[in-house]
Structure formats: structure tokens, C-alpha cells
Amino acid sequence: MSSTDIRGLAEAARAASRPLASATGDRKNAALEAMAAGLLAGEERILTANREDVAGAREAGNTAAFVDRLTLTPTRIQAMARGLRQIAGLPDPVGEVTGMWRRPNGLQVGRMRVPLGVIGFIYESRPNVTADAAGLCLKSGNAVILRGGAEALRSNLAIAKVLAEAVATVGLPAAALTVVPTPDRARVKELLGLHGLIDLIIPRGGEEFIQMVRETSQIPVIAHDKGLCHTFVDAGADLGMAAEIVLNAKVERPGVCNAMETLLVHAEAAPAFLPAIVARFAQAGVEVRGCPETRRLVPAVRPAADADWDTEYLDLILSVRVVPSFEAALAHIARHGSGLAEAIVTADHARAMRFLREVDAGAVFVNASTRFTDGFEFGMGAEMGISTQKLHARGPMGLRELTCEKFIVLGDGHVRRSQK
Amino acid sequence: MSSTDIRGLAEAARAASRPLASATGDRKNAALEAMAAGLLAGEERILTANREDVAGAREAGNTAAFVDRLTLTPTRIQAMARGLRQIAGLPDPVGEVTGMWRRPNGLQVGRMRVPLGVIGFIYESRPNVTADAAGLCLKSGNAVILRGGAEALRSNLAIAKVLAEAVATVGLPAAALTVVPTPDRARVKELLGLHGLIDLIIPRGGEEFIQMVRETSQIPVIAHDKGLCHTFVDAGADLGMAAEIVLNAKVERPGVCNAMETLLVHAEAAPAFLPAIVARFAQAGVEVRGCPETRRLVPAVRPAADADWDTEYLDLILSVRVVPSFEAALAHIARHGSGLAEAIVTADHARAMRFLREVDAGAVFVNASTRFTDGFEFGMGAEMGISTQKLHARGPMGLRELTCEKFIVLGDGHVRRSQK
Numbered sequence: 001m002s003s004t005d006i007r008g009l010a011e012a013a014r015a016a017s018r019p020l021a022s023a024t025g026d027r028k029n030a031a032l033e034a035m036a037a038g039l040l041a042g043e044e045r046i047l048t049a050n051r052e053d054v055a056g057a058r059e060a061g062n063t064a065a066f067v068d069r070l071t072l073t074p075t076r077i078q079a080m081a082r083g084l085r086q087i088a089g090l091p092d093p094v095g096e097v098t099g100m101w102r103r104p105n106g107l108q109v110g111r112m113r114v115p116l117g118v119i120g121f122i123y124e125s126r127p128n129v130t131a132d133a134a135g136l137c138l139k140s141g142n143a144v145i146l147r148g149g150a151e152a153l154r155s156n157l158a159i160a161k162v163l164a165e166a167v168a169t170v171g172l173p174a175a176a177l178t179v180v181p182t183p184d185r186a187r188v189k190e191l192l193g194l195h196g197l198i199d200l201i202i203p204r205g206g207e208e209f210i211q212m213v214r215e216t217s218q219i220p221v222i223a224h225d226k227g228l229c230h231t232f233v234d235a236g237a238d239l240g241m242a243a244e245i246v247l248n249a250k251v252e253r254p255g256v257c258n259a260m261e262t263l264l265v266h267a268e269a270a271p272a273f274l275p276a277i278v279a280r281f282a283q284a285g286v287e288v289r290g291c292p293e294t295r296r297l298v299p300a301v302r303p304a305a306d307a308d309w310d311t312e313y314l315d316l317i318l319s320v321r322v323v324p325s326f327e328a329a330l331a332h333i334a335r336h337g338s339g340l341a342e343a344i345v346t347a348d349h350a351r352a353m354r355f356l357r358e359v360d361a362g363a364v365f366v367n368a369s370t371r372f373t374d375g376f377e378f379g380m381g382a383e384m385g386i387s388t389q390k391l392h393a394r395g396p397m398g399l400r401e402l403t404c405e406k407f408i409v410l411g412d413g414h415v416r417r418s419q420k
Numbered sequence: 421m422s423s424t425d426i427r428g429l430a431e432a433a434r435a436a437s438r439p440l441a442s443a444t445g446d447r448k449n450a451a452l453e454a455m456a457a458g459l460l461a462g463e464e465r466i467l468t469a470n471r472e473d474v475a476g477a478r479e480a481g482n483t484a485a486f487v488d489r490l491t492l493t494p495t496r497i498q499a500m501a502r503g504l505r506q507i508a509g510l511p512d513p514v515g516e517v518t519g520m521w522r523r524p525n526g527l528q529v530g531r532m533r534v535p536l537g538v539i540g541f542i543y544e545s546r547p548n549v550t551a552d553a554a555g556l557c558l559k560s561g562n563a564v565i566l567r568g569g570a571e572a573l574r575s576n577l578a579i580a581k582v583l584a585e586a587v588a589t590v591g592l593p594a595a596a597l598t599v600v601p602t603p604d605r606a607r608v609k610e611l612l613g614l615h616g617l618i619d620l621i622i623p624r625g626g627e628e629f630i631q632m633v634r635e636t637s638q639i640p641v642i643a644h645d646k647g648l649c650h651t652f653v654d655a656g657a658d659l660g661m662a663a664e665i666v667l668n669a670k671v672e673r674p675g676v677c678n679a680m681e682t683l684l685v686h687a688e689a690a691p692a693f694l695p696a697i698v699a700r701f702a703q704a705g706v707e708v709r710g711c712p713e714t715r716r717l718v719p720a721v722r723p724a725a726d727a728d729w730d731t732e733y734l735d736l737i738l739s740v741r742v743v744p745s746f747e748a749a750l751a752h753i754a755r756h757g758s759g760l761a762e763a764i765v766t767a768d769h770a771r772a773m774r775f776l777r778e779v780d781a782g783a784v785f786v787n788a789s790t791r792f793t794d795g796f797e798f799g800m801g802a803e804m805g806i807s808t809q810k811l812h813a814r815g816p817m818g819l820r821e822l823t824c825e826k827f828i829v830l831g832d833g834h835v836r837r838s839q840k
Contacts, residue, residue: 018754022778095777101799107788109798112776116810195634199810214615214638220811221640241833248835334438356532356828357515358442368527368831377836378529378827379521390536390619390824391640392812404810407798408776411788413661415668416797 025092038166049158115141125149150183224385227257234346362395445512458586469578535561545569570603644805647677654766782815
């Protein structure tokens, strides 16, 4: 595929974005229903393409876990269809007037939510993400250019073909969604240069990849980055509650970004809490690495190295540190946290409120597991990812985060008086 | 100044951002009052520094208009102090909970407004902007690194010294605001690479400069770009109202980004509207360049070239085009507009509503002059600039746009159930 074609594809997406932006909610929901039906009807085409991808990935020597994420089954396709129908059931964010006020001169000024335009989404090799992202972008009135993992290219092309055909049946442009039809990595850089055609790049992937995107892109980027989440067990906390929360945060699904990596325990709570919780972690197969004070209280714990406080294990490993005060816990989190999710377990109202206000992260929890950091769990219906940056969208990104607000101004012949 | 110093300056700003973020509104307002008082008390120091800048700018052969913008007077310093007191009077955006809802499992999820952290502001040679920006950033709980025009460096350093000293008197960190103490342009690129220390870059300036910032920055950028604003006079519009609005939009202050550059007139309105309005524009000293139909109706009008539809004159020049339909007006705006501000003059409700919904710009007006595109006029109290992009902030950027929203989650021992 030549350089011109990537631009051509973005131009087609741009052209499609105008009718999408003004489409009614009813029409967009009809498209989502048609997309869901299309996935079910196109099951065989999709599975055939997927089998080729899976065979290729096996030959290339990918891990079993990788191949599993890549593999589609009828059940997984049904789940994709169900996901699209759920998106149809969500409120339409477009056209919402989020506020309107009257100026002393009678001018009415307000804000209206509108689509961003064209979104470039770059993601890993799970073909089901293709349908989710296409659905969220369509519902929010945006065109989307999808660039999944190279190993999933045939599957993604088959899914996108089915979905685009479905979109066209309700009178919306098929170019509402497009898969970049080449595994060539150089094309990603080309995409990142199309300022003026693409409005937002959402990359998901490892740190190095995100860093490359940040350095290369001339288009605004909202990165789905790493998660180094802490839970702080405060002095006077309900230790039974604390145990359930930290176990859940670490072991329920250790390989995801909202799992806990470091447990901070107030020195007053440590003697009563640590021996029992370390034993429960051991039972759950978790390797604990501790600070000197942790090891004084529980000598069997292995020592933590300095690097442990900055490591996202994504595994059954946990670093534990005893801190002398609430302030020391805040300082540790400010220094080592990744800004994804942070939690406190406490019975003290004032400290709960300070933790909420002062901890600088996309999601801040009191007496709950960081594992809830998720668009579905927050009641947003679905998510494009979890933003670890501050601009525009922070934390789980749902439909609302795929829109922006413009000012609308209603006058009655208003002109501005000179200020000279 | 060495490379290390720019990083050191950003690290100091980062350290200052934590106490600023948790400062109460009362303390921030006390700082703003002290800053205003400091400007008045420091008038002589500031004027002395400014005289050196002005002498330098004259020697370097800058235009009289440039030197005028650079020049400070006691009256201008008083206006800067008044501006800071006005910012003190605005509501504190930090800590606002913009929504909270309860999940079926009892978890309460909400959004809280918090500062961004450290803002890098790069702007032109008007020293009064230094005080405005410092005030807005302080009120919104952010530290700011200021990089004004090289010609205003002495003035900016004198102003920042006075302001930082004032901030320190109320117990907030003096590093809340810092002027980059060198005119060396290479330092700007260094600043743009400090991802992780600086959270947002706000550049104001010409297109080439903005383009350089976009290409270089590894930090999110919100650009204050150009304004190519249209007014569309619809069929059936009140032509008296239309005349007042388009005259105001063009001539009240032609050199600013929210002035009108192109007038679009519906073919049905053109015969009655154009001859009279072209005469009034001529009286106001405006050179009109028209499409063939405009020239058929008003033969004295000079022909517009293709390039005129894409030109931001910032001057007493206006391009005029007669369009056959409402849709043609929308298409012209979609193709040539810069996304800053667009207006319709109409008596038709349905078209007014369609214009509001479908025109893709930071501010969309019905029956009012685009000249109102301004933070003060919109009731936001003050502005850091007018964003011409879509992400995070669109249109005038006030205090709210210098913050972001994080999720806050209140539980009672909530843990996430496995979904397997």
C-alpha cells in the first residue's frame, strides 16, 4: 500500500465524519443493531479469516496466551454482537447541552457536546476490540481508523468488512470504520502525521510503543499507559475489610493495569495486619517483597529492592512497605504511582477526604478495590481504554470522552461594543 | 543558561504544584490580592525594566505597533493589578464534584475537578499577559512556566519577581510561577521535551510557530491558532440586523482572531442586502473582494481569487460570496473555516438549530457577532487564549479549562467479583 493510500483512507474517513456527526441517535442505534446482526450472519467469514491469523501466529512461535487472545469462537463473536447491542442501549452523548447561561446583555451562551471527528485507534491483537471500538466511535458520531496488531489483520479486515456493510444498510457511510489494510509498521508513523485529517490518536500497548507514538504524533494523543496501583491501609482501618480489598486488588486478575502492585501499611496497623495478610497472600500464590520493617514483622518475606517500588509486575508478586504516616503514604504514591488508580482503606473521614482530594490519579478509591477502574464498573457502559494522562480524558474513556464541547451562542442582533 | 537549569526550573515548578493543588480558595485569593498589591508597589522596578526592553525593541527596528504593545505605563500596570483582583473574585474550580452516581452494588462513583499540575505557556511580547497567565494558573491550582517574547524578557522577569515574592508572603511556593530567564530560542524546544514534568503546553503565536510546537512537543499542546470566521446571512433574515452584525464582526477590531473574514449571503437575500452593505463597508474603509455573483450585483467590487477564501486578513479586507443554499453555506464553512467561530443571521428556527448543531467550530453563533468569542464576553471571567482544537478545551480557555476531572470512588469494603 502506498503512502497516498493511507492519506486517501483518512480523507474518506474525514468525509464520512460529517454525516455521522449529524446522524440521529435512532439511526446510529439502527446501525449498531445491523452491525450486531452482521457479525452473527458473517460468523463463517470471520472465523475463516481468524483461522489463518491463528495459524500464522502459531507458526511465528507466539505464546499460548497470545494465541488464545487472538482466537475467535462462535461464543466470542456472539459476545461481540452483544457488546454492540449494549452500546446501542446507551444514551447518545451527541447534542447534549451541558450548560447554558444568560449574559447581562441578554446573549445566551452554552456548551453543546459534539463528536471529535476522526479517531485513529491503535491496539493490540485481540480482534474483539475491533468491534467494540467501531461501536463506540459510531455511537459517539465519529469515524474511526483501526490499526490492530499485525497478527490479527485478516480477522480485523473480515470483521470491519461485515460492520461497514451493515453501517451502509442504514444509510450511513461505510467509511465510518476502516481497518488499515497492511501490517507494515511504517504506515503507523504515516497515520500519526495526518494532522488536520485525524483529530485524536488513541494508542494502547507497551511503554515503548506509547513513547514512540507520543514522540512521533502531530495529532493529539490519549495514551492507555501502564498502571502501578497502590493500596494504603491506614491506622485504625477495619483490618478485615482491608484484607478483602487488598486480596481482591492483587489476585482477582493480576495481569491487568488496575491490579495492585504495592501495598502500603501504616506503622500502627502493620503489626496486627501484616503477618495475617502475608500468610493469605502466600496461600493465594503471591510472592511478597517487603521493606525492612515488613521483614522485621514477617521475617519470611523476601527483601524488596529499590526497583520494586517502580515495577508493574502484572503478576502474582507484591511489594509491601510500612510507612510512618498518612503523609508518607501520599508522598510514596506521588513519587511511584502511575496515575491510573490509587486506594485507601480507612475509617477516618478527614483522611478519606484528603486522600480523595490530594492523590493525583485518574481514579481514587476509598474502601474499595482498584480493580473497579473500568468503564463498565463505573457505569459508563463500555470503554475505549483507560487514559493515564490528564488532558481531555482521565481514567476510563467512554462515549462522553469521544466527544468534545463547543460553545453555542444565541443572540438577537447582538454586536460587541468597542472597549476603547 | 545550561540545559540542566531548564529541567531544574521545571522540577521546581513540579514540586510547587503539589502544595498549590491542595491550597484552599481563600489562600489562593490572598495570593492574588498580594500579587495585585505587589504590582502596584513594584511599579518603579517594573517600569525601569520595561524601559530597557522598549529601548532594545526600538533599536532592533520593531514597528511602532509592536513597541506600543511592549510598552508598560502606570495605567497598564494598574489594569494588570485589577485583572488579578478580578480573578480572585471568580469561583475556585478546584474540588468541584461535577457529578456523582450510585452503582447497583452501592459503590458511589463521581468526578472531581483538580489542577493539571504544571503548565508551560509560550506567548507573544505583551508583558501584561504575564500577570494574567500567572493569575489564572495560580487560581486553578497549577504551577506555570512562562516564556514570553524575547523582547519583553526584562519586563517579564521584573513582573514575575514581584508576583513570586507576593505568592511567598501568603505561604505558597514562589516557584508557582517562573519566567524562563533567557531569550535563547533553543530553550523552548528543551521545554517541549519535558514530558512527565510539564502537563500542558499552551502556545500562542503565528501558524509557523504553532506548527513547530506541535511537531516538537512530547507534552500535550493546546494551540491558540488562527481565526478564519464566516457570517452567513440566510434567506429571509432581518437585513437590518444582518447589517449591524456583519459590520461589527468586520470593523470593530479587524486585527483579532474573532473578526469576520468572509461574508456568505444566500442568493435570495443578496439582491436586497449586498448593494447597501457593500456601500457601508466602503464607508468604513473596508476593501471588498467578491465572487462573480457578488460582482454582478455590485459591479464596483473587486474579484476575489481562490486564495481569498482561505485568507485570514486581520485587516479591513472582506471576501464576499453568494451561495445558492443553506447547505452550500455549511459546505463552504466546513471547507474553509478555521474552527474558531462561525455565525448565521437567520429568522428561521430550524436552520438556526441545524447551524448550531452541524457547524464544527469552537463557538457557533445565531444572530450575534463573532466578536463575542472571548472569555470575558462568555462570562468565564478571563482567558488564557482561544483553543482552535477539539481535545480538552475548545474556544475560550478559562479557569475550568486549566483543570481536569478525576474519578472518585467511595466504597464500603467493595471488591470486584470475578467475571469468569
